[in-house]
Amino acid sequence: MGILKAVRGTRDLLPPETALWNHVEATARAVFARYGFGEIRTPVFEDTALFARGVGEETDIVSKEMYTWEDRARADSGGIERGGAQSLTLRPENTAGVVRAYIEHKLADSGMLQKLFYIGPQFRRERPQRGRYRQFWQIGAEVLGPAWSGSDSPLRDAEVLEMLSTYLNELGVKGWKLELNSVGSSTDRPRYVAALREALAPVKAQMSADNQRRAETNPLRVLDSKDAGDQEIIDGLPRIADFLDDASKEHFAQVLAAVDACGVAYTVNPRLVRGLDYYTRTTFEFTVPDGSGLGTPGIGFAIGEDRLILTLQAQAEAKMEPKLDAFVAPMGIAQNAPAVVLAKELRAAGLAIEVGDGSFRLKKSFEAADKLARRMVILGEDEIASGILTVKDFSAGEQTKVPRANLADFLRG
Numbered sequence: 001m002g003i004l005k006a007v008r009g010t011r012d013l014l015p016p017e018t019a020l021w022n023h024v025e026a027t028a029r030a031v032f033a034r035y036g037f038g039e040i041r042t043p044v045f046e047d048t049a050l051f052a053r054g055v056g057e058e059t060d061i062v063s064k065e066m067y068t069w070e071d072r073a074r075a076d077s078g079g080i081e082r083g084g085a086q087s088l089t090l091r092p093e094n095t096a097g098v099v100r101a102y103i104e105h106k107l108a109d110s111g112m113l114q115k116l117f118y119i120g121p122q123f124r125r126e127r128p129q130r131g132r133y134r135q136f137w138q139i140g141a142e143v144l145g146p147a148w149s150g151s152d153s154p155l156r157d158a159e160v161l162e163m164l165s166t167y168l169n170e171l172g173v174k175g176w177k178l179e180l181n182s183v184g185s186s187t188d189r190p191r192y193v194a195a196l197r198e199a200l201a202p203v204k205a206q207m208s209a210d211n212q213r214r215a216e217t218n219p220l221r222v223l224d225s226k227d228a229g230d231q232e233i234i235d236g237l238p239r240i241a242d243f244l245d246d247a248s249k250e251h252f253a254q255v256l257a258a259v260d261a262c263g264v265a266y267t268v269n270p271r272l273v274r275g276l277d278y279y280t281r282t283t284f285e286f287t288v289p290d291g292s293g294l295g296t297p298g299i300g301f302a303i304g305e306d307r308l309i310l311t312l313q314a315q316a317e318a319k320m321e322p323k324l325d326a327f328v329a330p331m332g333i334a335q336n337a338p339a340v341v342l343a344k345e346l347r348a349a350g351l352a353i354e355v356g357d358g359s360f361r362l363k364k365s366f367e368a369a370d371k372l373a374r375r376m377v378i379l380g381e382d383e384i385a386s387g388i389l390t391v392k393d394f395s396a397g398e399q400t401k402v403p404r405a406n407l408a409d410f411l412r413g
Contacts, residue, residue: 007134008128008134009126009128009133009134009135010133010134010135011133016322017309019322020309020312020313021305021309023171024139024171024305024308024309024312025119025139025305027167027170027171028117028119028139028167029117029119031163031166031167031170032117032141032163032167035115035159035163036115037115037116037117037141038115038116038117039116039117039118039119040098040101040116040117040118041118041120042091042094042097042098042100042101042118043091043097044090044091044120044121044123045088045089045090045091046088046089046091046096046097046100047086047087047088047089048066048068048087048088048089049087050089050096050097050100051066051089051091051092051093051096064125065092065124065125065126066089066090066092066123066124066125067089067090067092067123067124067125068087068088068089068090069087069088069089070085070086070087070088071085071086071087071088072085090123091122091123092122092123092124093122093138093302094118094120094122094138094140094302095140095142095302098116098118098142098144099142099144102114102116102142102144107144108144108145108146111145111146111148111149112145112149113143113144113145113149113150113151113156114142114143114144114145115141115142115143116141116142116143116144117139117140117141117142118138118139118140118141119137119138119139119140119305120137120138121135121136121137122135122136122137122138123135123136124136130310131304131306131307131310132306132307133306136304136305136306137304137305137306138302138303138304138305139302139303139305139308140301140302140303141160141301143156143160152251152281154251154252154254154255154257154258154282155254155258157255157258157281157282158255158258158259158262159258160301161178161180161255161259161262161264161266161284162259162262162264164286164301164303165178165262165264165286168286171308171312172312172315173288173308173311173312173315174288174289174315175288175289176286176287176288177265177266177267177286177287177288178264178265178266178267178284178285178286179266179267179268179269179272179284179285179287180255180256180259180266180267180268180269180272180282180283180284181240181241181268181269181270181271181272181273181282181283181284182240182241182244182248182249182251182252182255182281182282182283183240183273183280183281183283184240184243184244184245184248184280184281185244185245185247185248185280185281186280187245188240188243188244188245188248189280191243192238192240192243193219193220195238195243196219196220196222196237196238197215197219199236199237199238200215200219200222200237201215203233204216206233207222207227207229207230207233208225208227208229208230210225210227211225211227211230220273222234222237223237223271223273224273234271239270239271240270240273241270248281251281251282252281252282255282256268266284269285272284272285284301286303288311323372323373323374324352324353324354324372324373324374325346325351325352325353325373325374325375325411325412326346326351326352326353326354326373326374326375326376326377326391326411327353327354327355327356327365327368327369327372327373327375327376327377328342328343328346328353328354328355328356328376328377328379329356329360329362329365329366329369329376329377329378329379330355330356330357330358330379330380331358331362331378331379331380331381332358332380332381333358333359334358334381335358335379335380335381335384336357336358338379338384339355339356339358339379340355342377342379342404342407343355345408346407346408346411349408351408351411351412354368354369354372354373356368356369366392369392369394370394373394374393374394374395375391375392375393375394375411376391376392376394377389377390377391377392377407377411378390378391378392387403387404387405388401388402388403388404389401389402389403389404389407390402391407391410391411
């Protein structure tokens with residue numbers, strides 16, 4: 001049997017790359033908290049019916065991309081599924097699970113606006129490529145609540161857009177662009193879909209096989225197509241702006257006015273729509289200079305964390321290889337135990353510390369310390385006896401004598 005490897009379309013995340021992932025997620029938590037969002041964690045698998053109903057049976061996600069199986073063990077246990085296995089699915093997206101939790105736990109009964117965010121893995125059976133995996137991570141948020149809580153307010157849409165722009169700026173993402181559109185209300189959308197079907201009927205035979213199928217099952221997805229041979233036909237299709245009722249037009253106008261007031265730059269893209277059944281009103285997408293999208297629209301949103309990481313890695317200043325505060329280097333086997341004690345003291349003071357080994361030659365300790373830490377604390381017999389420690393600063397190329405009582409403060413500097 002050959003060496004076991006990660007399944008195709010998945011991968012391991014290792015240090016130091018995981019430090020960047022942690023930074024991206026910690027920044028999300030910090031920014032979203034300032035806007036009153038709280039974290040929700042839902043199961044990674046749900047009843048298959050949840051996605052068929054919430055995402056839409058005719059979407060590519062449900063029809064081709066889900067990991068689904070029958071839970072026969074539960075059926076055999078004599079539970080409510082006796083006589084037939086329950087169909088379960090690894091979540092291909094998180095919105096349906098968040099809405100299920102919102103309903104199941106009767107969060108609407110509070111009458112309050114529910115501002116929820118999530119960070120976690122999703123699963124789709126897609127062809128793996130750079131930035132696209134079968135297990136991928138999303139950072140997303142949803143704003144839910146009864147109408148009187150303000151969940152449908154244009155202000156909420158604008159607030160989410162401003163929050164996302166703040167998040168990208170605080171991460172240091174450069175050159176991002178925001179595109180906006182409105183897909184109207186739940187009554188506007190069916191009228192538009194009907195008009196699309198009618199417009200596509202005489203020309204769909206000239207389109208790619210994928211778009212011929214979408215023209216039948218989910219015409220909105222045709223507008224997302226990147227097939228170069230179909231663009232002339234797509235450019236001539238009806239635009240959803242012509243099918244919005246007065247309330248939807250006014251809602252979108254108020255969103256744009258609020259975004260303008262916040263100073264967030266954007267362009268209106270009349271072709272920006274989404275084929276998932278639960279999207280209404282404002283739809284948006286943030287893109288970066290390489291053209292890749294960071295977000296799936298709606299209010300909330302879902303950011304593809306894998307692609308966001310690639311963007312940060314591609315922008316030189318955002319590369320993160322954080323070093324520890326110090327490397328404690330014992331100058332002999334006898335200094336190993338005192339080195340562990342010193343490291344314990346410094347860690348208790350909130351510092352990130354690595355400890356060498358007294359069996360290392362001095363050169364090896366220097367090399368290890370230079371790779372791992374900003375400074376090296378040399379701990380020999382003299383340092384232990386005097387309580388005055390030698391600290392080597394690698395960036396400055398200087399050595400400093402520091403009293404043990406002041407060491408933690410010195411290393412913070």
